Amino acid sequence: MSAPVVVLIGPMGVGKSTVGRLLADRLGTGYRDTDEDIVTAQGRSVADIFVDEGEAAFRALEKEAVRTALAGHRGVLALGGGAVLDADTRARLAGHHVVYLSMDVEEAVKRTGLNAARPLLAVNPRKQWRELMEARRGLYEEAASVTVATDGRTPEDVAQAVLDALAPHIAPTAGEPSPQTRPEDAVADPVTRIAVGGSAGSEPYEVLVGHQLLGELGTLIGTAAQRVAVIHPEALAETGEALRADLAGQGYEAVAIQVPNAEEAKTAEVAAYCWKALGQSGFTRTDVLVGVGGGATTDLAGFVAATWLRGVRWIAIPTTVLAMVDAAVGGKTGINTAEGKNLVGSFHPPAGVLCDLAALESLPVNDYVSGLAEVIKAGFIADPVILDLIEADPDAARTPAGPHTAELIVRSIRVKADVVSSDLKEAGRREILNYGHTLGHAIEKNERYKWRHGAAVAIGMHFAAELGRLAGRLDDATADRHRSVLESVGLPLHYRHDQWPRLLENMKVDKKSRGDLLRFVVLDGLAKPAVLEGPDPAVLLAAYGEVGE
Incomplete structure (x- = not known):
């Protein structure tokens, strides 16, 4: 059975997510957050669960999420602030490397503002935070094998302090740098x-x-x-x-x-x-x-x-x-x-x-560039940093020797992993991954699958951007950004104008269609994907007018 290399506990706002991801990167392992697991599984926020079903229902979900993660995750694991309230959970933590990240109330004010978005801090948040900590501090200390104070420290400093504290206890896995070794000192590439x-x-x-x-x-x-x-x-x-x-x-x-x-x-x-x-x-x-x-x-x-x-x-x-x-x-x-x-x-x-x-x-360079269409898609639907990295040096982005190759690929995979983890069978959110694919697949079929997939999707994204603009959903700057980013790496923007009737027929058998109703993934803004159902045929034709040549 696998087990987490480090488990982070502590109050809300202490920085478990930020520190956890830094630790995962330095250890060359994965990161997981039980609150994120619950949100993904339930399809709603923690605050909404508290409002709709009450704290007891959330704690039951939390207990099961922690049990599952402790049994199946071997990287860095962060638990919700109240997870330690459950005696069974505290018992399960025994034998794990558990780090309690602590902070005082003044630090909490700086970091979270103690605002009402936190479901247990909605009324008189400063007083309630103190009461929560009085009730939980002993439980954190009981469950933890190490305590690391975060007051006045950057997340990077906290992460290093955790690694230093656990160095005698963690055996690095094969091919990974040891916990006390900073990434810049490691010989092997991190995984x-x-x-x-x-x-x-x-x-x-x-x-x-x-x-x-x-x-x-x-x-x-x-x-x-x-x-x-x-x-x-x-x-x-x-x-x-x-x-x-x-x-x-x-x-x-x-x-x-x-x-x-x-x-x-x-x-x-x-x-x-x-x-x-x-x-x-x-x-x-x-x-x-x-x-x-x-x-x-x-x-x-x-x-x-x-x-x-x-x-x-x-x-x-x-x-x-x-x-x-x-x-x-x-x-x-x-x-x-x-x-x-x-x-x-x-x-x-x-x-x-x-x-x-x-x-x-x-x-081959054409195959490499073709793949960048899916990378750029991830940037537009979820992670604009991808677009920033490409725009900073488009020529470098066109080659695997570029300085950001690994980051572009990792970021793109994380976008897809986040989506498919919550919607395996495309029942809802997963549709956003088809941005640019409705027209793209139609072009591929029209070309008898001789075209590279990325080239077709690039044209499909250009079309989707123009469709979103004409439908009043997407701002001009983001629509124009599609053209500039795609063109900068050498991806095509246009397809034959006279093929529109055939492409329209091809799109009618797209997996997103419902009966005769065409459905397109569009953007309501940068990183704000949505679905446009049954657009006016005249709007479709006008959008293709910007694509056809």
């Missing part, structure tokens, strides 16, 4: 671990981003598997065979299944070929499938894993920007048909994703 799922009915898993990650593969496969099948495209024949040979050397019965390159792999015929190979290999429920390659390969591998014996475990090793930030994360698997893209598929999350940045170094 970023991003948690996905675990609170929406799916098993949690991690996306690892860094270098030399194949050593993690055996751990992900586990000891229950006897056979491993490596699905790879023709273009990565040497990589697929090397991976198969390495797994065979570890004692697995390993086979390599070569499939066509790019979208040509995503057909029922190719899936059937993979099923046949699995059947001939005697593949069972406890065996594991590995998909190595771009987004098309990981889509296919996941679909084959979802359908063989009604679902076997699989691991994604994406080798392109597109696959790392989009296709390999979230559990959406699928194949194409003559009628459209990804119309046949299943939600089947992987057991883990290994994003080895070294794979990007040999990626």
Whole structure:
């Protein structure tokens, strides 16, 4: 059973989230917050739960969230301010490395303002904060193995103080810097671990981003598997065979299944070929499938894993920007048909994703730039820092050697991980990830899937921005920013004007459509995605007028 490397406790506003993320980065591990888990699972804020159902109902949810996280998370874990009130929770914390972050009331005033957004501080907040601390301080101290005062310290100083205090007790994991070592002093590149799922009915898993990650593969496969099948495209024949040979050397019965390159792999015929190979290999429920390659390969591998014996475990090793930030994360698997893209598929999350940045170094520039469309999409729908980084040096953003490559990929993955963790099966919020994809998929179908996905999505985002502007939803500055950012990295903005009737028909079979009602993801502002249903055909045509050439 896995266990957190550090558990942070303390009052509201003490900075557990900020310090926790800093600790996770310095330790090369993942970060998790039980309050965030509850919000994701319930689809509403902590304050709303308090108002709608009362504190007792929230504490029951909190107790279960802590139990789940303590049993399944091996990184840095932050608990809500009142989690220690529960005796069972305090008992579960025994044996863990628990750090109590403390602060006095004056510091609390500075940091939180003691405002009514905190559900337990709505009336006479200063007095109530003192009473809360009088009731809880002893419980924090009882549960903690270390106490670190945060008064007058920056989050960076607090994080280092935690590492210094725990240094004698924490054994660093292989390939990670020791807790007392600052990142700038570490020899090995840090590995970023991003948690996905675990609170929406799916098993949690991690996306690892860094270098030399194949050593993690055996751990992900586990000891229950006897056979491993490596699905790879023709273009990565040497990589697929090397991976198969390495797994065979570890004692697995390993086979390599070569499939066509790019979208040509995503057909029922190719899936059937993979099923046949699995059947001939005697593949069972406890065996594991590995998909190595771009987004098309990981889509296919996941679909084959979802359908063989009604679902076997699989691991994604994406080798392109597109696959790392989009296709390999979230559990959406699928194949194409003559009628459209990804119309046949299943939600089947992987057991883990290994994003080895070294794979990007040999990626053709057009493929690398194409993947940036999904990175830019993440910037517009959720994380504008991505846009800032690209705009600061567009030429550097076009190459894996750029100074911000790792950060751009990690930020993009975190956007998707946050969304899919709360909406695995696209019942609601997950739709925002399709920003630019309604027209983009229509273009791909019109081009018989010969176009790069990112190029089509770039045009789709340009169209969505103009549609949002004309519908009165999006401001001019943000709409214009789409053109400038996409163009700065070399992504296309235009498509043939005479193809509008065919594109309109293609969009009618888009997964977001409901009957004859077209639905588009648009922006109500930067990082404010929303859905536009049934727009006026004249507005659609006018928006495409800005795209067509």
